[in-house]
Amino acid sequence: MTDIQQINFIGNIKKALGRSDAKPRLFEDLIQTAPNADDTALMKTIHDRDRKTGLTLLNKFTEIAKTINTKVVAVENGAQIAAAIAGITADRDAEWGDEKSIVAWDHPLVNSLNLTTAVQPIGVPVYFPEDDSRHAPAEAFRKRSETALIGVTSADFALAETATLTMKTRPGRPLHVSLLPSIHIAVVCLEQILSNLKELYTLLKWDPEQKAEGLTHSMAFITGPSKTADIEATLVHGAHGPRELIIFVLTNEIIDC
Amino acid sequence: MNSSNYTQKARSAIANPALHTALVNLQERFGKGAALGYQNFPEGLDLRLKAHDIRMGTIENLDVILETLTNNIRKSGGHVHFAMDAQVAVDHCLDIARKHDVAMAVKGKSMLSEEIGLNHALAAAGIETVETDLGEYIIQLAEETPSHIIAPAIHKTRQQVGRLFQEKLGIPYSEDPPTLTLAARKALREKFLKADMGISGCNLACAETGHITTVSNEGNIRMSTTLPKVHVAFMGMERVVADLKDHDILFRLLSMGGAAQSMAGYVSYRGGLGEKGLFAGPREFHLIIIDNGRSKILADPDFREMLCCIRCGGCLNVCPVYGEIGGHAYNSPYSGPVGAVVTPLLNGINRHADLCQGESLCGACMDACPVNIDIPRMLLLLRQKLAEGDKTWNVQVKSRLEQAAFRVWSTLIQNPRLYDWFLKTAFVGQKFLPGKNDMIRRLPFAGSGWTRSRDFKKVAAKRFMDRIS
Numbered sequence: 015m016t017d018i019q020q021i022n023f024i025g026n027i028k029k030a031l032g033r034s035d036a037k038p039r040l041f042e043d044l045i046q047t048a049p050n051a052d053d054t055a056l057m058k059t060i061h062d063r064d065r066k067t068g069l070t071l072l073n074k075f076t077e078i079a080k081t082i083n084t085k086v087v088a089v090e091n092g093a094q095i096a097a098a099i100a101g102i103t104a105d106r107d108a109e110w111g112d113e114k115s116i117v118a119w120d121h122p123l124v125n126s127l128n129l130t131t132a133v134q135p136i137g138v139p140v141y142f143p144e145d146d147s148r149h150a151p152a153e154a155f156r157k158r159s160e161t162a163l164i165g166v167t168s169a170d171f172a173l174a175e176t177a178t179l180t181m182k183t184r185p186g187r188p189l190h191v192s193l194l195p196s197i198h199i200a201v202v203c204l205e206q207i208l209s210n211l212k213e214l215y216t217l218l219k220w221d222p223e224q225k226a227e228g229l230t231h232s233m234a235f236i237t238g239p240s241k242t243a244d245i246e247a248t249l250v251h252g253a254h255g256p257r258e259l260i261i262f263v264l265t266n267e268i269i270d271c
Numbered sequence: 272m273n274s275s276n277y278t279q280k281a282r283s284a285i286a287n288p289a290l291h292t293a294l295v296n297l298q299e300r301f302g303k304g305a306a307l308g309y310q311n312f313p314e315g316l317d318l319r320l321k322a323h324d325i326r327m328g329t330i331e332n333l334d335v336i337l338e339t340l341t342n343n344i345r346k347s348g349g350h351v352h353f354a355m356d357a358q359v360a361v362d363h364c365l366d367i368a369r370k371h372d373v374a375m376a377v378k379g380k381s382m383l384s385e386e387i388g389l390n391h392a393l394a395a396a397g398i399e400t401v402e403t404d405l406g407e408y409i410i411q412l413a414e415e416t417p418s419h420i421i422a423p424a425i426h427k428t429r430q431q432v433g434r435l436f437q438e439k440l441g442i443p444y445s446e447d448p449p450t451l452t453l454a455a456r457k458a459l460r461e462k463f464l465k466a467d468m469g470i471s472g473c474n475l476a477c478a479e480t481g482h483i484t485t486v487s488n489e490g491n492i493r494m495s496t497t498l499p500k501v502h503v504a505f506m507g508m509e510r511v512v513a514d515l516k517d518h519d520i521l522f523r524l525l526s527m528g529g530a531a532q533s534m535a536g537y538v539s540y541r542g543g544l545g546e547k548g549l550f551a552g553p554r555e556f557h558l559i560i561i562d563n564g565r566s567k568i569l570a571d572p573d574f575r576e577m578l579c580c581i582r583c584g585g586c587l588n589v590c591p592v593y594g595e596i597g598g599h600a601y602n603s604p605y606s607g608p609v610g611a612v613v614t615p616l617l618n619g620i621n622r623h624a625d626l627c628q629g630e631s632l633c634g635a636c637m638d639a640c641p642v643n644i645d646i647p648r649m650l651l652l653l654r655q656k657l658a659e660g661d662k663t664w665n666v667q668v669k670s671r672l673e674q675a676a677f678r679v680w681s682t683l684i685q686n687p688r689l690y691d692w693f694l695k696t697a698f699v700g701q702k703f704l705p706g707k708n709d710m711i712r713r714l715p716f717a718g719s720g721w722t723r724s725r726d727f728k729k730v731a732a733k734r735f736m737d738r739i740s
Contacts, residue, residue, distance in 0.1 A: 019353040019354070020351075020353045022353075023508075023562060024334050026355070026562065027334045027337070029566075030569040030570035031333070031569065033334065038335075040335070041335050041338075044328070045513050045514040046514070110460070146551065147550070149550050152549075152550030152552075153551045156551035156552075175533070178534050188551065189497045189552065190497055190498070190551070190552070193494065193497060211534070215515050215519040228347075229480050229542065231348075231541070231542050231556070232497075232542070233482075234538070234539050234540075236536075237534045237536050238536055241488050242405045242406075244404070244406035244409065245427075245429050245432050246293060246296075246428065246448065247293065247296050247300060247422070248448040250448050250449045250452040252452070252453070253405055253452055253455075253489035253490060254403065254489045254491045254494050255489070255490025256490075
């Protein structure tokens with residue numbers, strides 16, 4: 015589908031560039047289309063990374079996170095995370111709803127926490143997206159998200175150097191769970207920690223699995239809780255998004271991340 | 272017409288101590304922070320030079336890159352529209368709004384939307400548009416215009432914001448930033464959940480993947496583009512990179528240049544939403560790509576470099592002139608050194624003649640620019656066009672008198688005898704001018720402007736050449 019406005023618009027650019035249509039340029043000639051030696055080496059480094067290096071990255075991640083008001087907690091098993099989330103839930107006040115509630119992704123790692131059981135004693139419900147490929151259930155789940163105290167997600171990767179979480183959008187994992195609740199809690203495995211943005215982009219660009227999936231319709235990088243400095247350059251947390259971000263890193267368990 | 276306006280606004284900004292404190296803080300924090308940050312990149316300071324080459328490469332292949340971006344967005348079910356000027360861009364947005372029965376739109380900060388006058392157009396069509404970046408929200412409530420590209424309300428004090436919120440939001444007066452932020456959080460939450468349309472700008476699109484990216488720290492852009500049923504993004508035609516490799520570099524430089532951050536709080540890649548869109552989220556994604564004078568800049572090899580700009584606002588954070596006169600004097604959403612080049616090129620060089628003449632050519636902007644744009648070169652070139660006139664850009668000579676004076680001066684200094692005579696006459700003549708020691712307090716005629724704020728050195732009794740020979 016090419017419209018007349020597009021033809022004129024692009025034609026105008028060609029004219030400004032003094033381009034003749036005699037030899038059209040190809041996009042493929044402008045970009046690198048296959049991994050070079052550096053890219054391949056970096057992918058191998060990421061792939062072969064051992065547990066010890068992983069723990070070093072976790073330390074870096076934790077240290078940087080501290081500087082941006084983000085708490086990183088290393089834990090050995092899911093039960094500890096569930097107990098910690100129950101503790102946080104009991105400790106904080108509801109912001110948007112009258113009652114406290116939790117919304118969570120439908121994700122193997124999140125499901126394995128058995129959150130529902132963990133927070134039952136304090137009488138807090140946990141909601142999961144039932145079927146977000148249809149209108150009514152998706153709307154109903156978003157309503158839950160609007161009033162929830164806590165949103166629990168996982169992430170695709172965690173970047174140590176900037177304390178960043180990255181996530182593509184997939185069924186059962188709506189964007190609003192990390193956005194609407196007052197507190198965002200993310201659960202990731204040690205193996206998901208990368209060094210930096212460069213490693214992430216190398217994977218996104220060259221890793222066959224990542225490439226096949228693409229960036230999806232929406233990919234988010236989350237670094238710290240919502241913040242603003244728009245009034246006299248004074249830093250304030252909780253402008254529009256979550257006012258608190260807590261990240262649990264599973265260091266021991268072998269789980270499908 | 273804007274000339275007196277510039278001087279007037281600059282004067283009142285200079286006389287405003289609260290604004291000064293804010294601008295000093297801003298420049299201390301962001302300007303110095305970015306300078307330090309550039310040194311700490313693994314690639315070092317050379318990254319800026321590399322980024323400049325990448326940007327030029329993109330600009331020189333803009334036709335191919337924009338077509339690829341468009342095809343890739345459409346492939347994933349997104350809509351792309353092209354707009355040669357502001358009116359067409361606004362019309363596209365109004366069409367989409369009508370199709371979706373939009374009554375209210377929430378908006379992320381976008382200087383481009385200010386450039387095309389989007390809010391006024393939507394208001395005229397009966398659509399309420401709410402700015403959601405805290406700074407933009409403040410100035411929207413105050414019915415003012417942004418004075419910085421990324422810190423639009425930098426000119427407002429906490430007391431002013433306190434009174435504004437007391438009046439407009441009906442909350443008790445407070446000058447505590449967390450309390451005020453919480454009030455805005457509550458007020459805007461309702462708007463986010465109710466809005467039918469989310470509007471955003473675009474920091475950098477990626478042609479290879481078919482996405483735009485938006486950057487914010489508050490999360491307001493994520494809210495605006497995740498909750499309403501339709502998302503409309505506005506993009507200046509140059510705000511695109513070819514692939515993820517380029518994106519990596521430019522994105523890191525954007526965060527550092529703009530806010531001295533290694534990584535902004537929230538970065539979102541957005542592309543087409545498939546056939547049906549998302550349930551409980553946007554059903555449609557529209558990208559409006561805008562020219563509005565940019566292809567004219569592209570066509571001029573001397574100014575083409577300006578299209579490398581990624582609008583981080585980094586040059587404002589170091590500019591000594593911006594630091595004194597603030598953003599409003601620039602009479603455009605684009606202020607500071609970037610505004611002093613872009614605004615005349617987009618809106619008329621004569622009309623905004625004061626902008627390039629007001630800058631000091633100190634070069635701080637170029638050092639602070641994450642993509643190393645030679646802004647001083649272009650400021651000088653604009654001055655040249657104003658001095659000599661220019662057909663392509665339709666520039667009239669700004670001052671015939673000044674032009675004539677320089678012609679006389681040129682003749683004078685090329686003729687030694689005439690020059691000697693001039694010096695002697697001036698030496699005698701200057702005795703009649705008010706002065707002290709070897710300085711003249713007030714020059715006559717056209718020279719009076721020069722001595723309004725400084726003294727002029729007297730002509731010496733003996734020429735330099737005579738003294739050494």
